[in-house]
Amino acid sequence: MRVLRSVAELDDALGPARRRGDLVGLVPTMGALHDGHLSLVRRSAARAAVTVVSVFVNPLQFGPGEDFDAYPRDLDRDVALLAPAGADLVFAPAAAAFTPPGARTTVHVAGVTERLEGASRPGHFDGVATIVAKLLLAVRPRVAFFGEKDYQQLVVVRTMVADLGLGVEVVGCPVVREPDGLAMSSRNAYLSAEQRRQAPALHRALVAAAAGWGGDADRARALLAGSLAGAPGIRVDNAEVVDPGPFERLEGPGDGPARALGAAYVGATRLIDTLAL
Numbered sequence: 653m654r655v656l657r658s659v660a661e662l663d664d665a666l667g668p669a670r671r672r673g674d675l676v677g678l679v680p681t682m683g684a685l686h687d688g689h690l691s692l693v694r695r696s697a698a699r700a701a702v703t704v705v706s707v708f709v710n711p712l713q714f715g716p717g718e719d720f721d722a723y724p725r726d727l728d729r730d731v732a733l734l735a736p737a738g739a740d741l742v743f744a745p746a747a748a749a750f751t752p753p754g755a756r757t758t759v760h761v762a763g764v765t766e767r768l769e770g771a772s773r774p775g776h777f778d779g780v781a782t783i784v785a786k787l788l789l790a791v792r793p794r795v796a797f798f799g800e801k802d803y804q805q806l807v808v809v810r811t812m813v814a815d816l817g818l819g820v821e822v823v824g825c826p827v828v829r830e831p832d833g834l835a836m837s838s839r840n841a842y843l844s845a846e847q848r849r850q851a852p853a854l855h856r857a858l859v860a861a862a863a864g865w866g867g868d869a870d871r872a873r874a875l876l877a878g879s880l881a882g883a884p885g886i887r888v889d890n891a892e893v894v895d896p897g898p899f900e901r902l903e904g905p906g907d908g909p910a911r912a913l914g915a916a917y918v919g920a921t922r923l924i925d926t927l928a929l
């Protein structure tokens with residue numbers, strides 16, 4: 653498996669595939685890979701002639717006091733997992749070159765980035781959109797794969813790609829879960845044994861909302877809040893029911909699509925999860 657450290661190396665490696673017009677797929681990651689990431693890689697490998705996986709812990713999407721320094725980094729382990737999943741190339745750019753100090757350009761997607769995760773983590777989605785735009789421009793894939801666990805991120809990326817006319821198909825892939833329902837996340841590694849036992853309450857609350865909402869978004873929100881309020885060790889940051897297209901808060905009864913999302917602290921670890929209702 654080749655690990656490419658710069659856009660120039662990437663251009664060299666992808667040159668023949670680009671000239672042939674082969675379908676290139678991109679799976680953007682921050683490393684610390686788990687089965688959720690590998691499911692995206694398998695999806696890409698099933699469709700694309702060449703699957704590029706980017707591994708870059710993006711400093712732009714971490715706020716002050718967040719876990720940028722602590723974020724797990726083990727490129728050798730990631731590369732060992734990627735080959736059997738069907739990846740062809742790993743793009744792991746050096747931070748100094750890929751996010752040069754003094755850069756003045758930011759990609760900001762208005763509206764959707766101001767709610768929920770955007771409200772809790774100011775600037776987070778500007779960091780995500782900026783780096784995803786840079787990755788798409790560097791790799792120039794025809795299709796890119798993102799996990800639905802970060803559902804709001806998926807909507808931000810889709811909106812950016814449409815608005816900028818980047819010509820990439822954005823594919824959202826289902827959340828991959830542990831047997832007890834906990835959504836796979838690189839941050840699960842931060843949990844103590846007791847916190848790990850408490851963490852699936854976030855998923856159980858989403859399941860309770862999906863089971864009992866009866867088409868009423870207010871009822872879904874109440875079920876979600878009620879279930880989370882009684883969960884030991886869980887401190888809710890946000891819990892909401894939205895129309896997944898425009899990502900706007902839903903009110904009362906309706907028959908359109910709906911999605912529940914939650915973010916909660918288990919100890920100092922912030923976890924997010926989501927379920928279609």
Ligand code: PAF
Pocket residue numbers: 680681682708710713780783784802805
């Ligand atoms: O979902 C992630 O891991 C990151 O937000 C992404 C899309 C790789 C951008 O840094």
